[in-house]
Amino acid sequence: MPFIAHLSDLHIGSISFVEELLINVIDYVNEIKPNVTIVTGDITDNGYYLEYKEAASYLDQIKTPILVVPGNHDSRHIGDEVFEELIKNRYGTLKVKKHGLKVIGLDSSEPDLDYGRVGRSQQNWMAEELKKADEENLYKIIALHHHIIPVPRTGRERNVLTDAGDILQTIMERKADLILSGHKHMPHFWMMENSAFITAGTASSLKLRGRELSSFNTINIEEDFIEIVLNRADGTQRCLAKYENTCLGD
Ligand SMILES: [Fe+2]
């Protein structure tokens, strides 16, 4: 059954970045061999070319199919251009047909701004890609940096997508299964109808809130249920959510 690793907010180049944390995460991911690894942005801290080179060399070490989208930090200092040069397209799809998965990655960043926006052309493209995934009977995963629904315990709401309502409408109409994001460095899970909105923490930085630890998520899609597991830097795990699988076997 499908098995997904969801990492976010590496913040390579920040003084809060801890190389050892990232090496441990990469080793662990390579050990558990997910069917796909999804990285929801802020891979760098300032979008600098040298930070991207370092990020690309780490991401290359992940031995699974991988999809990476940029975050607000990645789009600083024309980092959005560097992203396309050293990582890949800022938005695009990744199909893992063998495991029945399709990941649709969106670029929600705006150059040198912290807030997020997907925009109408990407929204229309996403709707089309979700429709195609349905026709192929694939599990539909959206990956973007900014959260669409506010995340609790993160203080004043600032950087929710400016077009969150429009994007949410397409997601609900087209019945996306998982919506993965980062940005707030606070793991969280929201369920709306049959769509799960999952936020990952920061995988390799100490930009943390309260007593949270650096972490990443793994998602097990079983025939009867879906389980989201929070994997903390101290080696402990916590079930972030477990819910009935109503998607597969329809
Ligand atoms: Fe971040």
Ligand SMILES: [Fe+2]
């Ligand atoms: Fe961010």
